[in-house]
Amino acid sequence: MNTGHRNPQLSNTGTGFIYWFEDIRLASRPTVGGKGASLGELTHAGIPVPPGFVVSTDAFETSIRALDPDGSIRRSIVALHGADLARVADVAREIRARIEAAPLPAKVESEIVEAHARLCGADSDAPLAVRSSATSEDSAQASFAGLQETLLWVRGVDATLKALRSCWASLYSLESVSYRLRLAIDEAQVAMGVVVQRMVNSRSSGVMFTRSPTTGDPSVIAIEGSWGLGSAIVSGEVTPDRFVVNKVTDEIAKRDIATKLVEHVPAASGSGVTTAEVPQERQTLACLSDAELGALRELGRRVEKHYGSAQDIEWAVARDGAIYLLQSRPETVWSTREVQPVAAPRTNPFDHVLAALSGKRRP
Amino acid sequence: MAGQNSKRPFPLPSEIEAVPGTEGWEEMYPYFTRIRPEDDKRFWFYNSMHFPEPMPAFDAVTAEVPYTAMGAYTTRVFAFPTALGIDYRIINGRVYITANSVSDPKEIERRLKVFQERAPHYFQNWNTLFDGWKKRMLALIEDIDAIKVPALGDFEDASTVTNARGVAENHFVRTAFHRTIEAYSVMWHHHFEFLMLGYGAYLVFFQFCKKAFPEIPDQTVARMVAGIDVLMFRPDDELKKLARLAVELGLDGNFVEGAPPEKILASLRKLGEKGERWLQALETARQPWFNIATGDGFYHHHRCWNDDLSVPFSALPRYMRLVKEGDKLERPTEKLKVERGRITKEYRALLKTDEERGAFDQMLALCHLVFPYVEDHKFYCEQWFTTRFFSKVREFGALLARWGQIEESEDIFHLQHFEVDQALVEIMIAWAAGSEARGGPHFKPLIRRRKEILEKLKDWNAPAAIGPMPESIEDPAVQMLWGITSETLDSWSRVPDAKDANEIRGYAASAGVVEGIARVLTSPNDIGQVREGDILICAVTNPSWAPVFGKILAAVSDIGGTMSHAAIVAREYGMPAVVGTGQATKRIRTGQRVRVDGGRGVVTLLD
Numbered sequence: 001m002n003t004g005h006r007n008p009q010l011s012n013t014g015t016g017f018i019y020w021f022e023d024i025r026l027a028s029r030p031t032v033g034g035k036g037a038s039l040g041e042l043t044h045a046g047i048p049v050p051p052g053f054v055v056s057t058d059a060f061e062t063s064i065r066a067l068d069p070d071g072s073i074r075r076s077i078v079a080l081h082g083a084d085l086a087r088v089a090d091v092a093r094e095i096r097a098r099i100e101a102a103p104l105p106a107k108v109e110s111e112i113v114e115a116h117a118r119l120c121g122a123d124s125d126a127p128l129a130v131r132s133s134a135t136s137e138d139s140a141q142a143s144f145a146g147l148q149e150t151l152l153w154v155r156g157v158d159a160t161l162k163a164l165r166s167c168w169a170s171l172y173s174l175e176s177v178s179y180r181l182r183l184a185i186d187e188a189q190v191a192m193g194v195v196v197q198r199m200v201n202s203r204s205s206g207v208m209f210t211r212s213p214t215t216g217d218p219s220v221i222a223i224e225g226s227w228g229l230g231s232a233i234v235s236g237e238v239t240p241d242r243f244v245v246n247k248v249t250d251e252i253a254k255r256d257i258a259t260k261l262v263e264h265v266p267a268a269s270g271s272g273v274t275t276a277e278v279p280q281e282r283q284t285l286a287c288l289s290d291a292e293l294g295a296l297r298e299l300g301r302r303v304e305k306h307y308g309s310a311q312d313i314e315w316a317v318a319r320d321g322a323i324y325l326l327q328s329r330p331e332t333v334w335s336t337r338e339v340q341p342v343a344a345p346r347t348n349p350f351d352h353v354l355a356a357l358s359g360k361r362r363p
Numbered sequence: 364m365a366g367q368n369s370k371r372p373f374p375l376p377s378e379i380e381a382v383p384g385t386e387g388w389e390e391m392y393p394y395f396t397r398i399r400p401e402d403d404k405r406f407w408f409y410n411s412m413h414f415p416e417p418m419p420a421f422d423a424v425t426a427e428v429p430y431t432a433m434g435a436y437t438t439r440v441f442a443f444p445t446a447l448g449i450d451y452r453i454i455n456g457r458v459y460i461t462a463n464s465v466s467d468p469k470e471i472e473r474r475l476k477v478f479q480e481r482a483p484h485y486f487q488n489w490n491t492l493f494d495g496w497k498k499r500m501l502a503l504i505e506d507i508d509a510i511k512v513p514a515l516g517d518f519e520d521a522s523t524v525t526n527a528r529g530v531a532e533n534h535f536v537r538t539a540f541h542r543t544i545e546a547y548s549v550m551w552h553h554h555f556e557f558l559m560l561g562y563g564a565y566l567v568f569f570q571f572c573k574k575a576f577p578e579i580p581d582q583t584v585a586r587m588v589a590g591i592d593v594l595m596f597r598p599d600d601e602l603k604k605l606a607r608l609a610v611e612l613g614l615d616g617n618f619v620e621g622a623p624p625e626k627i628l629a630s631l632r633k634l635g636e637k638g639e640r641w642l643q644a645l646e647t648a649r650q651p652w653f654n655i656a657t658g659d660g661f662y663h664h665h666r667c668w669n670d671d672l673s674v675p676f677s678a679l680p681r682y683m684r685l686v687k688e689g690d691k692l693e694r695p696t697e698k699l700k701v702e703r704g705r706i707t708k709e710y711r712a713l714l715k716t717d718e719e720r721g722a723f724d725q726m727l728a729l730c731h732l733v734f735p736y737v738e739d740h741k742f743y744c745e746q747w748f749t750t751r752f753f754s755k756v757r758e759f760g761a762l763l764a765r766w767g768q769i770e771e772s773e774d775i776f777h778l779q780h781f782e783v784d785q786a787l788v789e790i791m792i793a794w795a796a797g798s799e800a801r802g803g804p805h806f807k808p809l810i811r812r813r814k815e816i817l818e819k820l821k822d823w824n825a826p827a828a829i830g831p832m833p834e835s836i837e838d839p840a841v842q843m844l845w846g847i848t849s850e851t852l853d854s855w856s857r858v859p860d861a862k863d864a865n866e867i868r869g870y871a872a873s874a875g876v877v878e879g880i881a882r883v884l885t886s887p888n889d890i891g892q893v894r895e896g897d898i899l900i901c902a903v904t905n906p907s908w909a910p911v912f913g914k915i916l917a918a919v920s921d922i923g924g925t926m927s928h929a930a931i932v933a934r935e936y937g938m939p940a941v942v943g944t945g946q947a948t949k950r951i952r953t954g955q956r957v958r959v960d961g962g963r964g965v966v967t968l969l970d
Contacts, residue, residue, distance in 0.1 A: 212577070212578055215577035215578055216577070217576050217577045217578040217579070218576070218713045219576045219578070219579060219710060219713050220576075220578050244578065246580075246583075247709070247713075248583070248706055248709040248710055248713075249580075249583055249706060251580070251874045251962055252874070252962055253578060253580065253871075253962065254963070255962070255963065339715070341715065341716055341718050341719050342571055342574045342575045342714075342719050342722070343571055343574075343719065343722035343723075343726075344718045344719075344721065344722055345718065345721035345722050345724075345725055346722070346725065348483070348486075348487075349486075349725040349726065349728055349729040350482070350483060350486035350487070350564070350729060352567045352722070352725065352726055352729070353482070353486070353560070353563040353564050353566075353567050353729070354478070354479055354482060354483075356563065356566065356567045356570065357443055357444060357445070357446070357478070357563050358444050358471075358475050358478075359444045359445040359465070359468075359471040359475065
């Protein structure tokens with residue numbers, strides 16, 4: 001996955017349309033979106049992340065302005081009533097068609113073409129992932145995530161530009177528009193970065209939580225994984241293997257191996273993704289070895305330490321065994337819960353015993 | 364668990380069926396151990412952890428005396444607010460128990476006042492009192508060894524006359540026997556003097572950890588608390604020392620696996636100075652370290668190393684081979700200490716606040732204060748003292764056999780201690796009268812019958828519990844000692860479905876997965892038969908088995924709780940272990956191929 005393009009001095013253009021992961025921090029979120037900011041922060045922390053860059057919100061704004069100088073797109077959305085689904089669908093379809101058809105402003109396009117060439121190096125057809133990175137995504141309205149497009153196994157600069165426009169257009173999918181109308185999100189605040197990064201040819205992929213999602217236990221890491229690309233788990237097409245790994249003793253506390261009937265793999269054409277049946281002999285095999293579980297645990301701990309809070313992480317194991325993280329965001333369910341302290345010190349240590357055996361419930 | 368009562372997963376005591384051919388088994392035990400109609404209203408569980416086999420008549424004293432002492436401390440001495448003592452019954456030779464508790468808030472309050480006045484005295488003076496305890500225990504062991512069983516010869520010793528003692532020897536037969544039973548009782552009182560408070564300290568820390576880290580394995584909590592230099596490892600350490608010495612002296616060729624110890628000892632005696640040096644070292648190690656039984660001290664026939672050297676000797680050839688391969692056979696105590704420190708520190712760091720860390724430190728420090736007692740009392744009480752006790756009882760057996768009351772000294776263990784009293788009294792009378800004791804025709808057929816009954820009772824499939832199932836199990840002693848919680852009851856009462864047909868579930872005691880051939884031990888005395896590479900399947904593992912732990916791939920037991928030493932030893936050997944399966948010895952055959960997953964607590968039958 002070495003692309004030989006690393007040169008921070010050259011990586012950012014003066015116009016701010018392209019940001020390489022190396023130069024992004026969490027604080028860059030308004031210009032690169034949540035996913036892009038997370039990938040940049042991870043890269044900066046020395047965590048293995050497939051290399052890539054973000055097409056910034058400025059690029060989005062510039063392109064939309066060129067397409068729609070008088071702001072008619074945003075106005076037409078604001079004028080909609082969420083309840084009138086048919087009308088919303090019509091308007092949204094029209095906007096998407098405009099975005100997907102319009103050529104990019106020359107400056108934006110040339111910078112993307114240049115960045116693409118750097119990222120792919122000698123292999124100009126290297127497979128890429130093009131992922132929406134909305135500025136409002138992954139915030140409190142976590143469910144906003146998943147409404148936007150992610151295109152996998154994209155090959156060549158033309159396909160990349162097309163995928164980029166698809167991502168932008170997905171901001172105007174029926175679901176996204178309805179969602180924004182329902183929550184009365186300000187249209188002027190809506191913007192999107194787009195992540196373009198090298199594709200991991202995943203043998204296995206999945207998610208991990210650096211505390212138990214079921215009990216909130218901070219001493220374990222819960223890992224879910226399945227064969228192939230992670231999209232099969234996200235879309236719910238497959239029941240993943242579930243593992244619970246102890247952070248302190250390294251023991252694998254739980255190992256529920258599911259029967260994994262399908263996997264997402266690159267399409268035979270070389271572009272895009274297809275669903276394939278998992279051969280029977282692999283269906284009930286664990287998708288991760290103990291050593292890989294150990295390596296994931298270490299990565300999980302490092303990311304958690306870096307952020308200082310429990311994380312919800314997407315990971316992939318490439319066919320050569322290399323492990324990459326594709327996303328990390330703060331765990332929200334348990335971290336935000338108000339919890340009573342388990343116990344407080346007492347005058348004498350044995351007072352704990354007297355209290356426990358007193359027959360009284362603790363206050 | 365609510366709603367299951369109607370289904371009655373366990374039979375009532377009155378519904379237990381007689382085992383054919385064991386008619387009259389009840390006569391083996393005192394009347395107060397028998398079930399009565401009102402016992403149907405209470406929930407009882409089979410204490411297979413301490414009593415995995417049917418009780419020989421004499422051995423029932425190992426239930427009677429401990430429960431007499433344990434309840435005294437919880438109910439009367441410290442007045443635990445909610446926990447009283449244990450009631451027990453013997454059904455088809457098996458000991459069933461139930462814990463008495465207090466639920467009336469006023470009564471709890473009354474008891475709490477007393478408890479709060481008394482318990483702190485022990486916690487505040489723990490180490491000083493424990494030092495005193497050790498002195499008392501050593502004195503008690505000397506006492507029992509010093510008890511003289513009268514020889515009852517032809518004439519009284521002349522000194523009785525010259526010293527004008529005024530009491531003839533036959534008088535001391537009963538006195539000596541009573542002193543033996545009394546010393547046993549004192550031992551059990553000492554045993555429980557500290558224990559319930561010690562468990563209380565552990566329970567508090569355990570509950571804290573479970574609340575802060577809901578998924579923390581029981582074994583990891585135990586690991587933060589467990590001592591490294593505990594007496595239970597000493598017998599095995601002594602064996603290793605003997606193995607090193609034998610290699611050093613070039614005697615290792617004399618130790619052939621499976622050879623009778625007498626033969627080995629005889630061959631060493633012929634070797635002159637070197638052989639003598641080793642034999643001398645063996646004698647030194649034997650007192651006290653070979654006073655360790657193959658069981659937990661609850662059966663006379665679980666022989667101790669000193670009675671049957673084949674158990675310790677079976678470990679020697681392998682130790683000697685390892686020494687020659689350059690292994691120093693030392694427990695990596697430093698490494699274990701460092702690892703325990705690391706685990707503790709990391710869990711502590713995962714706590715949310717300094718307040719919680721303060722409480723954690725207090726509770727853990729208290730555990731470290733009480734744990735030397737919790738861990739070491741077993742050697743003093745259940746091993747060292749108890750092996751001396753059974754030896755002393757055998758001396759009375761020899762006296763009974765000499766007087767024709769029984770066939771041989773071991774037969775004494777088929778009489779209740781109350782019956783032994785009668786048999787001895789008759790000897791006192793007969794010696795005085797100058798006549799014969801007439802017990803033989805009475806006791807000998809009785810003993811033969813009882814041996815038959817015991818054999819048949821062994822095959823009885825004792826239910827894990829009987830009576831109406833409770834809503835929950837709250838008693839800390841039950842939870843800590845026997846590892847029985849509401850979840851355990853659930854799993855016991857669950858009817859296995861087809862999917863579980865080749866799986867046996869238990870507690871995950873020590874992580875790791877291995878496959879191998881099972882060796883099922885029905886008696887702990889067979890421990891010498893275990894061969895390298897076996898997967899050990901047994902009713903209950905015992906710390907005295909440490910020497911064979913190096914040989915086996917994995918250990919599986921029917922019974923085991925969170926305080927189980929065996930689990931700690933298994934983890935030290937890095938060997939998978941599943942404990943508390945409830946049924947492994949019944950469902951697995953020797954020679955069967957099994958997979959043991961110690962991390963998940965599952966044993967899979969592969970054949």
